[in-house]
Amino acid sequence: MALLKVTSPHTVNALSTARIMQLVLLATVPGILALTWHFGWGTLVNIAFACIAAAITEALALKCRGRQVGFFLKDCSAMVTAVLLAVAMPPYSPWWLILVGIVAALVLAKHLYGGLGYNPFNPAMVGYVVLLISFPVQMTTWAAPRGAVDGDLPGLIDALSALLLGRDAVAAFAVDGITMATPLDVLKQNDALLIKDLWQQSPVFGRWAGLGWEWANLGFLAGGLFLLYRRVFTWHAPVSMLVALSVMAALFYDGGSSASGGSPLFHLLSGATMFGAFFIVTDPVTSTVSTQGRIIYGALIGVLLYVIRAWGNYPDAIAFAVLLMNFAAPLLDYYTQPRTYGHRRGKRGGGGAA
Amino acid sequence: MMGFAVENLQVPVVKTTNCILAPSTKEQPPPPPAQPCIRCGLCSEACPASLLPQQLYWFARGKEYDKLEDHNLMDCIECGACSYVCPSHIPLVQYYRAAKADIRQQKIDAENAEHAKARFEARKARLEREQAEKEARRAARKAAAQSRAQGGGDDKADAVQAAVERAKAKKAETDPAQAAIEKARARRAQGDDSPATKEDLEQALASAEKRLATAEEKLQQAEQTGSEKIDAFRTGVEKTRAKVEKARAELETFLADNAAPQSGKAQSTDPAQAAIERARAKRADQADKTPLEKAQQAVASLQQRIDKAQDKYQKAKAENSDKLDILASSLEGLKDKLATAQQELASLQGEQAPETEAPDNPPADTGAEQDPAADAIARALAKRDAASSMTDEQRLQNAVDSIGKRLEKARTKLAQAEANDDDNLELLLDAVQKLELKLADAQQAQRDYQQAPQ
Numbered sequence A: 001m002a003l004l005k006v007t008s009p010h011t012v013n014a015l016s017t018a019r020i021m022q023l024v025l026l027a028t029v030p031g032i033l034a035l036t037w038h039f040g041w042g043t044l045v046n047i048a049f050a051c052i053a054a055a056i057t058e059a060l061a062l063k064c065r066g067r068q069v070g071f072f073l074k075d076c077s078a079m080v081t082a083v084l085l086a087v088a089m090p091p092y093s094p095w096w097l098i099l100v101g102i103v104a105a106l107v108l109a110k111h112l113y114g115g116l117g118y119n120p121f122n123p124a125m126v127g128y129v130v131l132l133i134s135f136p137v138q139m140t141t142w143a144a145p146r147g148a149v150d151g152d153l154p155g156l157i158d159a160l161s162a163l164l165l166g167r168d169a170v171a172a173f174a175v176d177g178i179t180m181a182t183p184l185d186v187l188k189q190n191d192a193l194l195i196k197d198l199w200q201q202s203p204v205f206g207r208w209a210g211l212g213w214e215w216a217n218l219g220f221l222a223g224g225l226f227l228l229y230r231r232v233f234t235w236h237a238p239v240s241m242l243v244a245l246s247v248m249a250a251l252f253y254d255g256g257s258s259a260s261g262g263s264p265l266f267h268l269l270s271g272a273t274m275f276g277a278f279f280i281v282t283d284p285v286t287s288t289v290s291t292q293g294r295i296i297y298g299a300l301i302g303v304l305l306y307v308i309r310a311w312g313n314y315p316d317a318i319a320f321a322v323l324l325m326n327f328a329a330p331l332l333d334y335y336t337q338p339r340t341y342g343h344r345r346g347k348r349g350g351g352g353a354a
Numbered sequence B: 001m002m003g004f005a006v007e008n009l010q011v012p013v014v015k016t017t018n019c020i021l022a023p024s025t026k027e028q029p030p031p032p033p034a035q036p037c038i039r040c041g042l043c044s045e046a047c048p049a050s051l052l053p054q055q056l057y058w059f060a061r062g063k064e065y066d067k068l069e070d071h072n073l074m075d076c077i078e079c080g081a082c083s084y085v086c087p088s089h090i091p092l093v094q095y096y097r098a099a100k101a102d103i104r105q106q107k108i109d110a111e112n113a114e115h116a117k118a119r120f121e122a123r124k125a126r127l128e129r130e131q132a133e134k135e136a137r138r139a140a141r142k143a144a145a146q147s148r149a150q151g152g153g154d155d156k157a158d159a160v161q162a163a164v165e166r167a168k169a170k171k172a173e174t175d176p177a178q179a180a181i182e183k184a185r186a187r188r189a190q191g192d193d194s195p196a197t198k199e200d201l202e203q204a205l206a207s208a209e210k211r212l213a214t215a216e217e218k219l220q221q222a223e224q225t226g227s228e229k230i231d232a233f234r235t236g237v238e239k240t241r242a243k244v245e246k247a248r249a250e251l252e253t254f255l256a257d258n259a260a261p262q263s264g265k266a267q268s269t270d271p272a273q274a275a276i277e278r279a280r281a282k283r284a285d286q287a288d289k290t291p292l293e294k295a296q297q298a299v300a301s302l303q304q305r306i307d308k309a310q311d312k313y314q315k316a317k318a319e320n321s322d323k324l325d326i327l328a329s330s331l332e333g334l335k336d337k338l339a340t341a342q343q344e345l346a347s348l349q350g351e352q353a354p355e356t357e358a359p360d361n362p363p364a365d366t367g368a369e370q371d372p373a374a375d376a377i378a379r380a381l382a383k384r385d386a387a388s389s390m391t392d393e394q395r396l397q398n399a400v401d402s403i404g405k406r407l408e409k410a411r412t413k414l415a416q417a418e419a420n421d422d423d424n425l426e427l428l429l430d431a432v433q434k435l436e437l438k439l440a441d442a443q444q445a446q447r448d449y450q451q452a453p454q
Helices: A017-039 A042-067 A068-074 A077-088 A095-110 A125-132 A136-140 A155-165 A183-189 A194-199 A212-229 A236-251 A264-269 A274-282 A291-311 A318-335 B042-046 B053-062 B065-070 B081-085 B091-151 B153-174 B176-190 B198-223 B230-257 B259-267 B271-287 B291-319 B322-348 B359-386 B392-420 B425-451
Strands: none
Touching: A017 A077, A017 A274, A042 A068, A042 A077, A042 A155, A077 A095, A077 A125, A077 A274, A077 B271, A095 A125, A095 B322, A125 A136, A136 B065, A136 B259, A155 A194, A183 B230, A183 B392, A212 A274, A236 A264, A236 A274, A236 A291, A264 A274, A274 A291, A291 A318, B042 B053, B042 B081, B053 B065, B053 B091, B065 B091, B081 B091, B198 B230, B271 B359, B271 B425, B322 B425, B392 B425
């Protein structure tokens, strides 16, 4: 009788990496639906193209590295990166923009470091930052939301044409007012009006935050809560980040004056806050190891986010905040080793993330 | 979840077996291939010991043993919860087991290395020490050779002599017979005319007899085997017999000469007896001599005594002793005695011719001299006889009485000396004190004896 030589434990959980990735993708659906409803097909086209590009890029990269393509492609991590990057980018972006972003994300930030699990920086955010710095114009022209545009939103054909040919070649985008600054952008540029006046004047502002953006954020919040329920990640990092952001916004609200940075609610529901909190900050590969570390990690991201939004050069700063804290994650690991059962207190300097 | 896979069906069930799992492939599929760790942190949520399995995994892969110990790898109970929840199906427990074994082995190796190092150091030190000693000896020899070369032939002869003596000494250590021979030779070389003691003579006789016995045995053997050396053995036996006779004769003469003192010595160390012997010996010496010789002998002995007293006086003066006065007075007394003895000698020498005219004087002198000696002898003999017939109690009482009498005498003498302010005052005081002590001891002995039988 042939007996297998196996080690304890002799059974495994049903949960797998692929399953986790699939859950994450599932959780983005509400937010994407909201975005699509308010801003048109652009987001979906972005996502579709990004996924195709990611699959091809990942396969090529694995082949170059000499790894089993099928085995590694099965864990769907490339898909997740593609979706996250596509959501972060402005809709109706040209194909080459997306491709550059995907390549930068997957090859530069992931495979060059050793593939899944070995990258120190969030790949989607690395891709986004590379694009933002290399192509600032394309990366800062956002579409106008449903309530703010006069006619209809661009259709699917228009979206595909914009993807393949670029926005300028598409007639639908020649209309004035089809692109608009984001609410955060508007707030940043403002230095004359009070907040409530600004709200009345600019069409991009919705009930609590930006028009359309608030629903997108609420959608991503729902998705995040779903992931929390499924225990894909712990609450420490996202909650800590949102709390820190709220605190900072509250501290510097300044009573809604012209110099104000915006209310906490505004900040929580505008831009990529919820998206960042539940899908970017919770990326396990690049965050800290212990829960203690995650609290600090999330809090500092929130603080940095507000700082860059209010006083930095960019209107939205999830990418930069997260990347900066990715730098700091090993240091946080060094100081936040939890107390082992039976020992006195957590050891300091127990070595950082490998 | 913490069990081990059985390798074959021969493994028995023992007392500590609590469960056997025999799942099918569907129930428990073989472990899937491990995927890369996505650092999700589910393992640290599952760990019952609040460890960080994720970090332990990374360190175990990188073989960073000190970081593993910092993260308390040894606290892992290998329950397998982390491995169970891991979405990438990484066999975490296997990594930890291997890492633990590596750490343990490292510690053992380090200890062995320390031990080996210590032994090596000790060995090195020992070799160096031996080398240094060798060098020192070589240097000493060289120095000695150099000094000898500079010093000349005498040194050489001395060195040779020293070496010969050393060899002899070494031989004497190992060979007692040789040592005895050397001793006899040395005595003979020194011209030691002192008579051998009884023990030496007896020993000589015994060894000679032994040699005779072995020689006779050898002769017998030779006669039996018909050896060529029969004549040699015969002569040897005769020589040895002669030696035995000589030794026996020596012993007998010695015994004859020293019969009385030997027997006396053998009996007791009674001081009275010793005094009697001394007096007898002196009388025996003096009985054979003429008055002239006696006078000369007296002068010579007095001179000797004066020399001794003079030496003592000088020594006492140098040390500034208390007994200076006493010694001075004794020296003067001796000098007076010497003067009278010399006068006598002169008168005797002058009367050498008319010796026959006064034949009675020497006998009278000797008779007068004899009287105190004979009296002393008689007294001592009487005392001894009396003592031997006494019981212990009587003896002790006798001792107490005699010491008491002597003490009385000494006290009267002391009183006289104090009255006359004699120079011998301190001496007498010492004597009185000593007698008092003796009396106290004797009385104590008597008391003890009286108490003991009760």
